[in-house]
Amino acid sequence: MSAPTKITGGCLCKVVRYEVNFPEDHDFKSNVRTPECQFSSRPFSELPHTSSFPILQLTPPQSVACFCSLCRKQSGVVVVHVHILPRSSFTWTSPSAAPSAPLANYQVIKDNLRWFCTACGSYLAWEGNGIIEVTAGSVDEECLVGKKDGEGNVIEKGVGEQFCHPEGAVTWVNNSLGPVTEGIKGTRWKFSVAHGVRG
Template structure:
């Protein structure tokens, strides 16, 4: 299997919430490190906000690399902890991003990336590869946060999705 460094990488992607009220674009800097920008989190907050066993996210910096391309009247921030903001759509509930207060990056939810970029739906193979860029956006080679909350036999060993790579953090280390 080819490593993520052997795959093509996007310069630009787009995404949005389930109802379409929030739309965003990401313009990746030339030196963006795709391999070390994707991570997962199994903390209780991410589980409850996504209604899933873990959140798959991708970090992009500087903050200006991530921008909304639509109105943001439905964008709401929720502070599950005092040092971070979670941006979501007030209409449909889609989690769009997580970012630290005062930080220089945004960690966007990979599941909100448009199908064209994520798995190549409608791709022509020229501007977007036919298989999309899902693997380089969500390969899980960076960090796996709050693995102390792993569910034995369910989320503790997910090598088929590539999540067995990267550093596992048991908690707020």
């Protein structure tokens, strides 16, 4: 299967919609890279997924299964799968920026936005530092799973296996739930990938 060039998604009530146009050089399997890294001098309170560890400047993986408490609280699930993209490849396609629009964000950490629909509550994306993490569950079923026939059988496979690459990063494994989460494949990180501490 060739790599996708575009996907669409949105919230449960279908009012908030988005589109992703993947960069030509987007690497769907770059989850195990170990790029050059440097320690960050940014204050603890300004870092995504805060901890007391120094933060490393890493090229992020594309697919992540996150066990952090923030993602759990916002989504209501124990594992949130996200795909990381440059912010420039992501577009909100509806609604308009009108004050009554149901698209809103919540900041737990300064300059890090957690986007959701105020009408149905769907958690759609996390944004900060020039990237956006799109929640895999908000991708349209036809894009993620594939096209189905009248009996619900998949007749044309979607991009789920590439978008949720099974050997991606598994972050915040210090919040692991034993047998519930131990079977999730991927490079395990004690905190975020940027902390550089293997789990």
